[in-house]
Amino acid sequence: MTPHVAVAPMLVALLTAILSLPVRKRPRLRTAVSVGGALAYAAAVAALALRVFPDGVLVYTLGEWQAPFGIVLVADALSAFMLVLSALVAVPAAAFAARYVDETGQRVSFHALFHFMLLGVAGSFLTGDVFNLFVWFEVMLMASYVLVVLYGGAEHTRAAMRYVVLNLIASAVMLVAIGGLYGTLGTLNMADMAQRLADPAAYGVDPAPVLGLSALLFAVFALKAGIVPFQFWVPDAYRAAPAPATAMLAGVVKKVGVYAVIRLYFTVFAAGEMTVSLPFVGGDSPLAFFGPVLFVMAAASIVFGGIGAVARDDVDGLLAYSSISQVGFIALPLAVGAAAAGVRSLALAAALVYALNHAVAKSLLFLVSGTITDATGTDEIGNLGGLAASTPVIAAAFLVGALAMVGIPPLSGFFGKLLVFDAAAQARDVGALAAALGGAILTIAYMTRGWNRSFWGSPTPLVERATPDPVLVALVAVLALAVVALGIGFDPVFRFASAAGDAALARDAYVRAVLGGGGA
Numbered sequence: 001m002t003p004h005v006a007v008a009p010m011l012v013a014l015l016t017a018i019l020s021l022p023v024r025k026r027p028r029l030r031t032a033v034s035v036g037g038a039l040a041y042a043a044a045v046a047a048l049a050l051r052v053f054p055d056g057v058l059v060y061t062l063g064e065w066q067a068p069f070g071i072v073l074v075a076d077a078l079s080a081f082m083l084v085l086s087a088l089v090a091v092p093a094a095a096f097a098a099r100y101v102d103e104t105g106q107r108v109s110f111h112a113l114f115h116f117m118l119l120g121v122a123g124s125f126l127t128g129d130v131f132n133l134f135v136w137f138e139v140m141l142m143a144s145y146v147l148v149v150l151y152g153g154a155e156h157t158r159a160a161m162r163y164v165v166l167n168l169i170a171s172a173v174m175l176v177a178i179g180g181l182y183g184t185l186g187t188l189n190m191a192d193m194a195q196r197l198a199d200p201a202a203y204g205v206d207p208a209p210v211l212g213l214s215a216l217l218f219a220v221f222a223l224k225a226g227i228v229p230f231q232f233w234v235p236d237a238y239r240a241a242p243a244p245a246t247a248m249l250a251g252v253v254k255k256v257g258v259y260a261v262i263r264l265y266f267t268v269f270a271a272g273e274m275t276v277s278l279p280f281v282g283g284d285s286p287l288a289f290f291g292p293v294l295f296v297m298a299a300a301s302i303v304f305g306g307i308g309a310v311a312r313d314d315v316d317g318l319l320a321y322s323s324i325s326q327v328g329f330i331a332l333p334l335a336v337g338a339a340a341a342g343v344r345s346l347a348l349a350a351a352l353v354y355a356l357n358h359a360v361a362k363s364l365l366f367l368v369s370g371t372i373t374d375a376t377g378t379d380e381i382g383n384l385g386g387l388a389a390s391t392p393v394i395a396a397a398f399l400v401g402a403l404a405m406v407g408i409p410p411l412s413g414f415f416g417k418l419l420v421f422d423a424a425a426q427a428r429d430v431g432a433l434a435a436a437l438g439g440a441i442l443t444i445a446y447m448t449r450g451w452n453r454s455f456w457g458s459p460t461p462l463v464e465r466a467t468p469d470p471v472l473v474a475l476v477a478v479l480a481l482a483v484v485a486l487g488i489g490f491d492p493v494f495r496f497a498s499a500a501g502d503a504a505l506a507r508d509a510y511v512r513a514v515l516g517g518g519g520a
Helices: 008-020 027-052 077-100 103-107 110-126 130-148 154-185 190-198 208-225 234-240 243-268 286-311 315-339 341-376 392-406 412-426 430-455 470-488 490-505 507-515
Strands: 058-062 071-075
Touching: 008 027, 008 110, 027 058, 027 071, 027 077, 027 103, 027 110, 058 507, 071 077, 071 110, 071 507, 077 110, 077 243, 077 341, 077 470, 077 490, 103 110, 110 130, 110 243, 130 154, 130 243, 154 190, 154 208, 154 234, 190 243, 190 507, 208 243, 208 286, 208 315, 234 243, 234 315, 243 286, 243 315, 243 341, 243 490, 243 507, 286 315, 286 430, 315 341, 315 412, 315 430, 341 392, 341 412, 341 470, 341 490, 392 412, 392 430, 392 470, 412 430, 412 470, 412 490, 470 490, 490 507
Parallel strands: none
Antiparallel strands: 058 071
């Protein structure tokens, strides 16, 4: 197998997006192209993952110029893990959209936008330089802007405007930081940056400005991930977008910001000799600065999102605030790993396992919410009730997703939470343990409230008249089974996540593969 497999996921997503345009007014062909393209994307991702797992690095050069001067795609276990995560959400979301999105929405190129967004996601996970990370971010975000405002109402327009303005500001800040990094280091290739930061004297660079520039990038990635205090756009955007688009935004697009933090701050900016004086945080590595900052942001996300979810009276709002809280659980072990080198590998594995569980389980919950809205015409908790008796399959699917979020064995959410607690305990980080425990209690509170008020009790008039779409019900049932399967078959998931975490820390192997023209 040649290195061309590294570009295959991007080519499949691009080709599907293009083919979706001329068939958008032909429903059967449109569905075949979109769902078939999502399945082909998953197949391309699987082929790539098998090529690089557990410890290979695959480098694909675009054009004749080699790194660090040319544009390269780099696939290692970390990239592959994130691509697999995206495929697990993209396939059911594309199939759901073909049935759920109204005909007008489908005719205005929903599926083309969906696959362009997937193209941006894949490009972000595979790019080998910081500037093209910005480019793929913009491809992903431009498609998501339209998906948020797809229905065109006043609420959707307000949500989209907030989403667009915040992300445009973030993009401008990101460009400033990228320009500063190029002026400081003379390169934007990630492997070359890591190499120069590891031995700055040999390359005549001053690493001190990199801390401030990396802080700007950090704020941008936190905004993309929806971490407090950059969570403003999340609730409105998630409630405005169609359910399958929201599943992608919460399950996949958020994870691009998480991936960028892992790749840049644990692979590139944590290079051995990149030291600056930071006596106020008790260390001389940039991670000694970002660790405490990320901890505060993670803990605030857990608490803010959890309390917000408890107070919501609509299912989508509950799930949106829950996403803010759950991304805090993903960031928390990263903060622990940044501060404690001895548990860094375990902490990264914990973050990745939790990210995978959140991607699949939260996408399931948003699709269940879409199914409920399609059947009853509302997601207002006060107008629901008795769904467990009238629609037991939908209720079972919601219960699986909720239990995965809570962390009940044998679901993958249990192992994700267990690894977060384990990393915090091994690091003897009392603050992280307290934040994780408080977040776990809040998760139980808002999921129990949502379940009791929406699914227990006597059916309301809207629920009694509900006519669930059997195709949508079947899709959420299959995704619920996938959530169960991830937990029961957790051993390979953990080995994959551990390999992905180790790949993020294997800086020397990454540098040798990219700058030496290496392969797997």
